[in-house]
Amino acid sequence: MPHLPRIALAGVPNCGKSALFNGLTGSRQKVANYAGATVERRWGRVVLEDGTRFHIVDLPGTYSLDAASRDQEITREVLLGRRADEAPPNALICVMDATNLRLHLRLVLDVKRLGIPFVVALNMVDLAERNGTRIDVARLSQELGAPVIPTVAVRRAGLEELRRRLPELLAGMAPRAAAADDYTPLDTAGLRALQKRAREIAAAVMIAEGAASRISRSLDAVLLHRVLGPLALLALVFVVFQAVFAWAETPMGWIDSGVSWLAVWVKGLLPEGWLTSLLADGVIAGVGSVIVFLPQILILFFFILLMEQSGYMARAAFIMDRLMRSVGLNGRAFLPLLSSVACAIPGIMATRVIDDPRDRLTTILVAPLMTCSARLPIYTLIIAAVIPNDDIGAGLGLQGLVLFGLYVAGIVNALVIAAILRLTVTRGGAQSFLMELPKYQLPALRDLALGLLSRAKSFLTRAGTTILLASVALWLLASFPEPPDGATEPAIYYSFAAMIGRALSYVFAPVGFTWEMCIALVPGMAAREVAVGALGTVYALAGTGESLTASLVETLRNAWSLPTALAFLAWYVYAPMCFSTLAVSRRETNSRGWTVFQFGYLMVLAYVAAGATYWIARALA
Numbered sequence: 293m294p295h296l297p298r299i300a301l302a303g304v305p306n307c308g309k310s311a312l313f314n315g316l317t318g319s320r321q322k323v324a325n326y327a328g329a330t331v332e333r334r335w336g337r338v339v340l341e342d343g344t345r346f347h348i349v350d351l352p353g354t355y356s357l358d359a360a361s362r363d364q365e366i367t368r369e370v371l372l373g374r375r376a377d378e379a380p381p382n383a384l385i386c387v388m389d390a391t392n393l394r395l396h397l398r399l400v401l402d403v404k405r406l407g408i409p410f411v412v413a414l415n416m417v418d419l420a421e422r423n424g425t426r427i428d429v430a431r432l433s434q435e436l437g438a439p440v441i442p443t444v445a446v447r448r449a450g451l452e453e454l455r456r457r458l459p460e461l462l463a464g465m466a467p468r469a470a471a472a473d474d475y476t477p478l479d480t481a482g483l484r485a486l487q488k489r490a491r492e493i494a495a496a497v498m499i500a501e502g503a504a505s506r507i508s509r510s511l512d513a514v515l516l517h518r519v520l521g522p523l524a525l526l527a528l529v530f531v532v533f534q535a536v537f538a539w540a541e542t543p544m545g546w547i548d549s550g551v552s553w554l555a556v557w558v559k560g561l562l563p564e565g566w567l568t569s570l571l572a573d574g575v576i577a578g579v580g581s582v583i584v585f586l587p588q589i590l591i592l593f594f595f596i597l598l599m600e601q602s603g604y605m606a607r608a609a610f611i612m613d614r615l616m617r618s619v620g621l622n623g624r625a626f627l628p629l630l631s632s633v634a635c636a637i638p639g640i641m642a643t644r645v646i647d648d649p650r651d652r653l654t655t656i657l658v659a660p661l662m663t664c665s666a667r668l669p670i671y672t673l674i675i676a677a678v679i680p681n682d683d684i685g686a687g688l689g690l691q692g693l694v695l696f697g698l699y700v701a702g703i704v705n706a707l708v709i710a711a712i713l714r715l716t717v718t719r720g721g722a723q724s725f726l727m728e729l730p731k732y733q734l735p736a737l738r739d740l741a742l743g744l745l746s747r748a749k750s751f752l753t754r755a756g757t758t759i760l761l762a763s764v765a766l767w768l769l770a771s772f773p774e775p776p777d778g779a780t781e782p783a784i785y786y787s788f789a790a791m792i793g794r795a796l797s798y799v800f801a802p803v804g805f806t807w808e809m810c811i812a813l814v815p816g817m818a819a820r821e822v823a824v825g826a827l828g829t830v831y832a833l834a835g836t837g838e839s840l841t842a843s844l845v846e847t848l849r850n851a852w853s854l855p856t857a858l859a860f861l862a863w864y865v866y867a868p869m870c871f872s873t874l875a876v877s878r879r880e881t882n883s884r885g886w887t888v889f890q891f892g893y894l895m896v897l898a899y900v901a902a903g904a905t906y907w908i909a910r911a912l913a
């Protein structure tokens with residue numbers, strides 16, 4: 293890797309660097325319609341037709357070379373060659389958004405001072421054309437003293453031409469490490485001169501300037517409206533959770549019957565014995581009970597991707613800014629928190645866009661409270677088991693409403709705890725929030741499909757690895773030692789797992805958990821949805837012949853009292869996150885103390901919440 297020349301992609305956030313990177317390398321980096329989608333650098337290798345090989349690096353976007361936030365700092369360090377382990381790139385592709393030349397020229401002019409040879413990819417020319425902007429490309433190239441190639445990164449247009457120009461760029465590449473030493477940050481006068489020059493060039497090359505589209509303005513008049521905006525956001529989120537239940541029902545039914553059929557088939561095919569039990573009760577019951585949730589996860593991500601691609605996500609951050617400010621965070625924290633709805637890990641990584649270290653720390657600490665998609669299986673399983681599938685009018689279901697409530701609870705918890713932290717352990721002044729609103733775009737179907745595909749893949753991979761292993765391990769623990777002669781209880785009752793479960797139930801009985809639930813808590817630390825798989829395995833083993841075909845939902849409905857089920861839900865609203873999240877927290881906060889604090893406070897909250905729910909529900913029932 294170190295021997296190949298390196299080309300870096302530089303540009304303002306949201307100009308299409310990652311889309312271009314994906315186009316050039318065939319990889320699938322996150323492309324999203326808001327500033328700050330990329331927070332890390334990513335490498336890829338490119339081989340040109342003439343055999344030239346080089347590495348290309350995708351960087352977080354930056355508005356200037358002396359930016360403050362962690363993601364932009366990475367870009368600056370890479371471009372200036374300040375990273376200990378690597379020299380500055382040999383050449384650059386500066387990506388510009390053709391619909392916003394002035395802003396983008398400023399960065400290009402600043403980058404030009406580095407003295408690293410570059411080409412300009414004049415991206416989003418499709419949008420520029422549509423809104424009536426026309427640019428004199430030859431003149432722009434002349435003014436910048438570098439080749440300018442019009443591109444449409446998402447449709448891979450112009451990439452051939454770009455590739456053709458790269459060998460000549462690499463031929464004239466700078467001796468490594470020379471460039472950055474001469475770079476000094478601009479003083480105010482220098483900055484002004486640079487801005488003036490950017491304006492001049494923009495004026496000179498713009499043959500016609502289009503206005504922001506009318507559609508965009510009228511959409512914003514509603515979606516960013518003081519009253520209508522928040523209402524629209526709330527309505528949208530509500531619809532999403534209704535859809536998660538309503539649309540997923542049928543495909544989930546198919547998967548569920550497929551899994552049950554498979555278990556029965558295996559039991560019928562193989563002679564009774566440990567292998568059959570391992571396959572049917574361990575692998576199929578464990579992994580199967582998690583895979584059932586694939587449709588729901590995909591529906592949730594369908595909406596998230598839609599919001600990211602259309603440009604609505606950044607507006608949602610804007611709407612939430614006031615609320616966020618009232619708890620001492622700012623609108624910037626909204627996107628990381630929203631990413632945590634997928635998973636806290638990318639969410640915590642996304643906090644790199646937050647400049648202020650205390651804001652950032654607070655956001656990291658509360659991110660696991662947002663309802664991650666691994667909780668979805670647990671929530672829906674228990675909701676399906678204990679909440680009646682009533683119609684609450686207007687075609688809305690009670691189950692969807694409860695799920696919506698749990699997600700809202702996650703958000704409220706995150707905000708309340710952020711407010712408390714901001715007043716105590718992470719006290720400090722609040723920062724103002726500035727974020728460019730991206731253009732509205734119709735989501736590209738291809739990108740949506742690819743996004744969903746990669747989600748499905750990672751979910752199934754987890755099911756096939758972590759969850760499979762946990763299910764097998766649990767099956768072992770739950771099947772041995774074998775019951776003594778003349779045993780009256782199901783075999784699992786005498787197993788190691790039951791011993792562990794009963795030991796744990798000294799701690800958890802006061803909050804209403806049964807020993808079967810306690811067994812599921814342990815593997816649930818590896819990944820939350822494993823708890824569902826574990827329940828699948830435990831109840832499959834504890835079950836008698838007739839409940840073999842009964843779904844897990846039916847089994848739980850009979851086995852758990854309502855207070856117990858609600859307490860389990862409450863536990864997972866706060867539940868100590870999976871270990872991978874803790875590892876990422878540790879890395880991003882760079883502090884063991886804060887990680888322990890995070891784990892500790894979530895643990896305590898989970899226990900208290902489960903207990904309170906259990907006792908209140910019992911008193912009411």
Ligand SMILES: Nc1nc2c(ncn2[C@@H]2O[C@H](COP(=O)(O)OP(=O)(O)OP(=O)(O)O)[C@@H](O)[C@H]2O)c(=O)[nH]1
Nearest residue numbers: 306307308309310311324328329330353416444445
């Ligand atoms: N119409 C159009 N949309 C584009 C083009 N290039 C990128 N996009 C869209 O612009 C948005 C931003 O693209 P990204 O590749 O994520 O931008 P980025 O520069 O990597 O952004 P950061 O990582 O936040 O700095 C996405 O919604 C893309 O689908 C283009 O040439 N034409």
Ligand SMILES: [Mg+2]
Nearest residue numbers: 309310329330
């Ligand atoms: Mg990017």
